[in-house]
Amino acid sequence: MKLFSFWRSLATYRVRIALNLKGIQPEEVIDVNLMKGEQRAEKFHAVNPMMALPALVDGGGPALVESLAIIEYLDEIHPHPPLLPSDPRGRARVRGLAQIIACDSHPLVVPRVREYLEHELKLDEPTRMTWCRHWITQALAALETHLKSRETGKFCHGDAVSVADICLVGQAAGAKFFQVDTSPYPTANRIVETCQAIDAFARAHPLRQPGAPASL
């Protein structure tokens, strides 16, 4: 397996957690520096035409793309521990929570969007930060409401780690990157803390990846 990665990429962080939980160690981790725009180089465009991380090559063939699709693939080829509940309703809830983050919030704060706001729409830095904080906060507020449900346990769904927890931990890291106050979301914070105490989550943290600064 070959993982295209960058320390700061939150979508890759999600895949790293899943790989660690499954006990899979990619043979190769290829750094694509998003801060230098390496995702737009011809070499990486050939890997993922969306010019976004992560991308995972398993064996031959074209790379797999989109973190949620990759995580479900890993879950199917290495079913233990499962990252989705066994019942259809539970799976729908977990996928819904994960997608609030991975589909409705995170895509609005990725480099290509921030760069478009800067270079095309000419928005200044504080305005761009307001944009990012808005979309991160909106998702956290919705999640906090969902997490008040009886279906929430030690983790987002019952007492087993799922893809919703993987996404939530990434969202919390994003909130830190963009200096969002997460104190209004105590349930989310409690679950994030519980996850971060698990080695598979801790080792996947952006600041523990090669090339990361010592702190933000």
Ligand SMILES: N[C@@H](CCC(=O)N[C@@H](CS)C(=O)NCC(=O)O)C(=O)O
């Ligand atoms: N929906 C995608 C998001 C992929 C994505 O936008 N990744 C970011 C890093 S977290 C990226 O590589 N962005 C490059 C860019 O925006 O130019 C996924 O979940 O994999």
